Amino acid sequence: MLPAPLPVNEQARLRLLHSLEILDTPAAETFDRITRVVAEMLKVPIALVSLVDEHRQWFKSKVGLDIVETPRNLSFCAYALHEEDMLVIEDAKADQRFTDNPLVTGTPHIRFYAGVPLRMSGGLVLGTLCAIDKTPRSLTPSARAALKDLARIIERELIQQETIKDTRIVHEYDRRALAVSEARFATAFHKTPTGKAIIDLKGHFIEVNPRLCEMLGYAPEVLQQKTLSDITHSEDLSLSLQLVDELLAGTRDTYMLEKRYLCQDGTFIWAELSVALVRDENAEPLHLLSVIQDVSDRKQSEALLHDHQMELERRVVQRTADLQSSRETLQAITDNLPLLIAHVDRTLYYQFANDIYRQIFGIDPVSLVGKPLSSMLHPELYEELLPCFQAVLAGERVIRDNIRYSLQQDRIWCTTYIPDIRQGEVVGFYVMSQDVTERKLAEKVLIDKAMLDPLTGLPNRRALGEKLEQIIHAAQTEQIPSAIFFMDLDGFKAINDMHGHDAGDEILRQVSRRLTQTVRRDDFVSRLAGDEFVIVASGIPSPGIGSRIAESICQALAVPFPLDNGFAKLGASIGITLCPTTGEVSAENLLAQADAAMYEAKRKGRNNHRFASPLVHPAKRASAAKHPV
Incomplete structure (x- = not known):
């Protein structure tokens, strides 16, 4: 079982989740209505609104489950946090991440999973809307689209929860002692990734947070001299004022609106606005709390x-x-x-x-x-x-x-x-x-091309970096040994000088083909730059096996290479380092160690190999900086 890695913004994500004060709260019909629709629409026995906490996933709404939470390291939703669109597992037993998961092998016997990330402002994902079945199945495009639409409804509800929570904080600000409430209010008001403002009943800005000032280009003191009408686009002003009037009249408690705000430089931005009316202890209107999110790119x-x-x-x-x-x-x-x-x-x-x-x-x-x-x-x-x-x-x-x-x-x-x-x-x-x-296919091809060397068709430096991270993770978590072979061609510069760059390019292509044919099918062959190649081989338990692979490479490259005007002879100097299964290690260090061992092989006569060891340190030369991955 492979637990999901933590998102890069994990701490910010947890802060936002806890700030909503939604964990361990009673069931809410707003969320339950969605999970019932999902279960009925997709004909699945289980539908959940799952919020991923530090050590658990907790279900704000559930259909088909009696439990209210499961450990995070067992959850499918922890993987969905990393998805841009949605995570679909058609058969969990066929997926190595989940095949031995207790939730698959035991109750509730998960086989199919589809989860849409619940993304808040700033790209922070709090959890998922997910559908689960006990038998393998696929998901039609229409079902995918419908599931994502329902997830957007939940996201809006969570944003509304944030607005309501902020309203309570502001109300507490007016009711409690100033010193205590200011500290609480400052955290919710000033340090969020969305623009926020407190506006009096006549439309004047009482307080604005840094994000709103950044969005509109105003200094705080300048913006506080403005009114809501001053910075609202004329075409949106009438509807904005109408909704404010409805708040004051008590016909609505909050409203959401997409509108245009005028910036200091004369331009405007599109924003999604959520507004709540704050009332005093006698239910009299005090002021408005606005949450503003820039949606200009989407518009x-x-x-x-x-x-x-x-x-x-x-x-x-x-x-x-x-x-x-x-x-x-x-x-x-x-x-x-x-x-x-x-x-x-x-x-x-x-x-x-x-x-x-x-x-x-x-x-x-x-x-x-x-x-x-x-x-x-x-x-x-x-x-x-x-x-x-x-x-x-x-x-x-x-x-x-x-x-x-x-x-x-x-x-x-x-x-x-x-x-x-x-x-x-x-x-x-x-x-x-x-x-x-x-x-759609062209978009996919562009992504694939970004990971390939255009001359040889081998994986490039970027793809190598991802591969090294994968073997490090496998070595540290699964104790799978791997070896990195850093290879530099001996005599390539002379061929380039004698036969020209076109011939040199042809030699590089032939080298690529021989390397691919020489190593094992699952070994990873990449071109780093120039005449430097890196091979990553998994499942190398001993230096002896690594030596045999290196010797096979040297023998394959020792056979003369045919050119239009004759043959060219090359050799290969190879540096080898083994990926440790314990201790701290990085892709840069592994590559630097193999590079240093390669230079040791060149010093020992070329067309041979050397292993990296504590006695072989990376050469202190300017060109070493060209190998970071």
């Missing part, structure tokens, strides 16, 4: 996507409007657009489909006319998209990404639903789906 991304979709929609709608009088012409044009295009009436029946349906799904588009949408979409996808259909028939334009129309195909689509409005009435809607599979 900018949404705007770019919106502009792209608007332009696409404008072109298609314009073409459609111009060609309404000629269905044959419309068919000819839409059949040649790289989009799935359809027209659906108010009863969700097809009125038109282009020929791309035939190309993608093997369906005659004419045969779709008069048939319901449900005949084209598999049941789970139809249920997932039904709210989109209802929204577009209400007059809204709707965009839905990451759609998989066919469970037998890997194509990914981004679909826009545009209302068909005639004489002020929505009579149906247009469906436009763009295949974004290649874009």
Whole structure:
């Protein structure tokens, strides 16, 4: 069983979790409603809202479990803290991290797990919304999207909890002695990663925290001379004042709003605002507490996507409007657009489909006319998209990404639903789906390329660094011995000088192939830089085995290398260090020790190998700095 590593921001994460004062509190219907929906929607026996504390995971809400917590080192959710999107384990017994976990081998016999991180401001993850089954299974894209949407609701509830907690602190500030309350208030108000402000009932800033000043570019004393109206964008001011009036009138206790704030330099930022009204002991309004989170980056991304979709929609709608009088012409044009295009009436029946349906799904588009949408979409996808259909028939334009129309195909689509409005009435809607599979694959290829040396195709320095961290962890936790071979080619510079750099590049490619063919299949071969290569071999229990591997490499590289104008002879000086299974060790130290041993091999006559030992220290030379990983 492999316990999950701690997040890099673990201390900040725990401080925020404890500050919410939510641990060990009674069940709340707000959270229980979500877990019931998850259990019913995914048809799983167990659904949880799990908060990961220092030594345990505690369940704020649970369906299908009698216990309220489990040890953290057994929890699947501790792994989900590291995920950007979500963690899905289709079969825990097939995953080496969990195969011998007591929660898998014993009660509750977990086989399937899906957990979405609950991320707060500053990127701090407090826990997960997770679904658990006792049998292996997979998760459809629509189910993934729905589970993430439900997780966002829980995140908003946790943010609301933070706002309510801050309100209690401010109320305590007004009720207790000033010295005691200031200390408590300062921690909650000034040292959080979100902007916060106390505003009087006329809109003047009473107090602002450093984060808000940083966001808006104002010095605290300058911002405190402003009013809420002064720094609110004119287009958002009316709604802001209306919501404040509703707070003061008692028709609402809090509100959340996305609005624009004016910065000192004349620009503006988008922010997500959460406001609560603080009242005195007689329930009379005292002031407002605002929590402000900068969401400009997200709004900018949404705007770019919106502009792209608007332009696409404008072109298609314009073409459609111009060609309404000629269905044959419309068919000819839409059949040649790289989009799935359809027209659906108010009863969700097809009125038109282009020929791309035939190309993608093997369906005659004419045969779709008069048939319901449900005949084209598999049941789970139809249920997932039904709210989109209802929204577009209400007059809204709707965009839905990451759609998989066919469970037998890997194509990914981004679909826009545009209302068909005639004489002020929505009579149906247009469906436009763009295949974004290649874009998704291209993004994956870019990530893969970042880890490879472009000349040889071997893993590069960055990939080597990750591999060294892995073997160090395996050596320290599982006592798996490993060896690092630092290799430098003897005579390579002379070949470069005599035959040119193109020939040198060809030699490096041939060396890469011979190394890969010589070592074991699971050994890791990488190019560090120039004519330096590093090989990482796991399961090397003794120096004798390491010596045999090094000798095999020297023999393989001693065979002359064919070039266009003859043959080239090379040798290899190899330094070897064994990764210790105890004591402190770092990737930089391992590489430096192997490097030093390699130079010792060169001094002893080249084309041989030497082991690193306490007597062989890293050379004190400027070039040693080029090997940090």
